[in-house]
Amino acid sequence: MISVAIDGPAGAGKSTIARKLAAKIGAIYIDSGSMYRALTYKALCNQVSLDDEDALVSLLKNSQIVLEQNLEGQQIFLDGKNVTEEIRSPVISQHVSAVARHPKVREIMVQLQREYAKENSVVMDGRDIGTVVLPHADVKIFLTASVEERAERRYKELLHKGYQPIISEILSDIKERDRLDIERETSPLKKAEDAIEIDATHLTIDQVVEKVYQLCSKDNH
Numbered sequence: 001m002i003s004v005a006i007d008g009p010a011g012a013g014k015s016t017i018a019r020k021l022a023a024k025i026g027a028i029y030i031d032s033g034s035m036y037r038a039l040t041y042k043a044l045c046n047q048v049s050l051d052d053e054d055a056l057v058s059l060l061k062n063s064q065i066v067l068e069q070n071l072e073g074q075q076i077f078l079d080g081k082n083v084t085e086e087i088r089s090p091v092i093s094q095h096v097s098a099v100a101r102h103p104k105v106r107e108i109m110v111q112l113q114r115e116y117a118k119e120n121s122v123v124m125d126g127r128d129i130g131t132v133v134l135p136h137a138d139v140k141i142f143l144t145a146s147v148e149e150r151a152e153r154r155y156k157e158l159l160h161k162g163y164q165p166i167i168s169e170i171l172s173d174i175k176e177r178d179r180l181d182i183e184r185e186t187s188p189l190k191k192a193e194d195a196i197e198i199d200a201t202h203l204t205i206d207q208v209v210e211k212v213y214q215l216c217s218k219d220n221h
């Protein structure tokens with residue numbers, strides 16, 4: 001069994017790389033951000049205040065969040081409904097950090113994430129995987145890219161999905177989300193001491209996957 005933690009700021013390409021790497025090494029891919037996104041989606045649908053930690057915890061305890069792998073990649077089900085597309089909308093991106101800052105919400109999410117890693121080889125991406133969720137992960141990566149490059153990629157992704165994104169708005173949303181994730185008190189976004197930093201600004205996805213794959217092979221699991 002092998003566990004790979006991939007952390008980094010918004011839009012660095014973590015999920016694409018984690019998904020491809022997981023397929024290559026026969027591990028399951030866990031997108032931890034999708035779990036915070038699903039809770040944010042449910043809170044917004046139910047008009048639960050994103051400042052009310054206890055209300056969010058109770059909402060989470062009464063929710064079923066299930067990650068499933070199929071040919072199209074990871075699908076996420078919230079109370080039995082496939083919300084894979086909905087949770088990627090800009091509205092959710094704008095609010096998710098407000099939900100993820102609550103320690104009691106994180107505690108439950110971390111437990112769920114660890115469950116997945118218990119019996120499977122996993123590639124998990126997020127913000128606190130190498131530092132908190134899987135501190136003993138075999139390979140830890142901290143993936144970065146310039147904020148302009150990250151905004152450009154997100155812009156193309158949203159355009160492709162049929163949105164009409166505005167690049168300056170995406171840039172400021174990404175900066176704000178990074179700021180909230182870095183400055184929060186509980187499990188902030190930071191590089192684990194033993195993580196290897198990869199700057200993906202001038203690398204293709206396949207080049208990054210190959211680099212991480214080499215590190216996994218070197219680890220000899």
Ligand code: C5P
Nearest residue numbers: 032033034036096097100126127128177
């Ligand atoms: O990875 P993604 O951009 O989908 O994550 C959405 C948000 O969820 C992040 O901006 C962050 O606030 C939160 N998150 C987190 N810890 C993780 C994964 C995501 O706080 N492990």
